[in-house]
Amino acid sequence: MGALSWAADAVVVIYSLTVAITAPLVVAQGILPRRLFPAPLVAFKLWYAVKFDDYLTAEPPAFFRGLNWLELVFQWPLNVANVYGILAGRPWAATTSLMAGVSTLTSMAAILGDILGSGRATKKLLLVYVPYVAFAVIAILRGLASGSRSPAGSLASYAWKKII
DSSP: OHHHHHHHHHHHHHHHHHHHHHHHHTGGGGTSOGGGSOHHHHHHHHHHHHHTTOHHHHSOOHHHHHHHHHIIIIIHHHHHHHHHHHHTTOTTHHHHHHHHHHHHHHHHHHHHHHHHHHTOOOHHHHHHHHHHHHHHHHHHHHHHHGGGSOGGGSHHHHHHHHHO
16 A cells, blocks of 8 residues: 555646646736746747647636636645645645645536537547546545555655655
8 A cells, every 4th residue: 555655645746746837837828918928938838739739728718717717826826735745744735635636626527528528629638638637536535545544654754765
């Protein structure tokens, strides 16, 4: 069970780092004025939208802008706390993992519902969004299972032992 817990921690940390980095730099571009972002970040977002056929990012509908606000205001700080909590071995990281997972899974239900229901689903676009469902489920399971696990078997304790 220790290796599985360690793997779940690693997956959730990687997922949370992704959100912690992309929310203020990329996702926020869908809801805040473009002039607030440096030209290379704007160009990156436009490149991504074209490369992955992401019509939601290119021309965000109202529901997607609402989800962008949710990600920027709620999920971003939650995932920053989640990274710290897991790496520092804090017991409340189970709660932040659970919250991040449930919030992401709920958002993904709306996003995938639109992608699949619109008839605009492409393989590339699905390869961008479907992994978030897996990350969300792992975060939820980590949050639910972490109450019975001791911090000694966590990713944090392994990392600290290697550093020290």
